[in-house]
Amino acid sequence: VAKLKRFYEFSLRLENALRSLLEALTSPPYAPMQHLEREQALAKQFAEILHFTLSFDELKMTNPAIQNDFSYYRRTISRNRLNNQQLDAENEVNNEMANRMSLFYAEATPMLKTLSNATTKFVSENKTLPIEDTTDCLSTMACVCRVMLETPEYRCRFTNTDTMLFCMRVMVGVIILYDHVHPVGAFAKTSKIDMKGCIKVLKEQPSNSVEGLLNALRYTTRHLNDDSTSKQIRALLQ
Template structure:
């Protein structure tokens, strides 16, 4: 989401490589990407959040292919991870243990990532009242960070979740994300 130009840059690389082949210029180098891999890379970057899309597709596929495992096993794991990250970020005694802001940033990204995964996997999503994720608390933790550092994460919750705009979503949560 933060580097949308990467798709254009990769397309430029492919066009340049194609022109070099047409003109019989030596295009062979050790870093050249073959056509099959280039096509797969293009499809990967076609999504707004390619890594998140890959993770959510994989998690959804895991749940659907393993019907013998209760879906609660997966959703409980994801909600626990979100809760752990939230508590680590909002509690001063835990927060003071972080050696760098990179650790804080990592915890914020993990929290948002597992919320989005939970939203895709759980039948009613992360924003429903029956959700095991404290969405108001998680959004508050995000909003308590310096504004420029979490804009992308808030946008990820706004635009890549599946159930935010459902009628069952609490209006106060929708307002917090506006």
């Protein structure tokens, strides 16, 4: 329970960090591509956050015991309160904190949900900043990752599979954030993300390493089932 609390609190820190990074990577007077070239360390940090987020959520999705164990803890708290008893653990995770944590872990991909909400909130709160500045930053990062994954001269520089997995997670992460904040999403024809190319790159990898990422695109995006999504893209994700 204490470990689950640490991850929940870390998600709140990630939320604040992501909004600060978005502000730094989208603010005038530079265009998104200029920002990514000028602030490469910040772009790398953004990528690291997405890499961790997708890694965490993949593990969470394959461990249903997390929610079962936490539900048992909450029932134990309630039962002890009726008997005027208190667990030592309650000093660290009281009923109010347990309620917030429960909502967090009830999500299929809790960290990604946190970042999606943070990105959406960033866009809605910064009304003077054109939404294209944010979406262009995300689509540019997706394009860079796709090119690195599909171009032989880049791929030959990857010394291990971890680097490829890093690029794939970052690519999927920015696609999902883009889909949450763009009015028509990442799958429409007008999208600045080459979704066919991105999905094709993922499908070329061993299925055991990308199934979680494909599931993230299937189940955590907002616009996949919209009328604007082509049948070809839907078929690729089936």
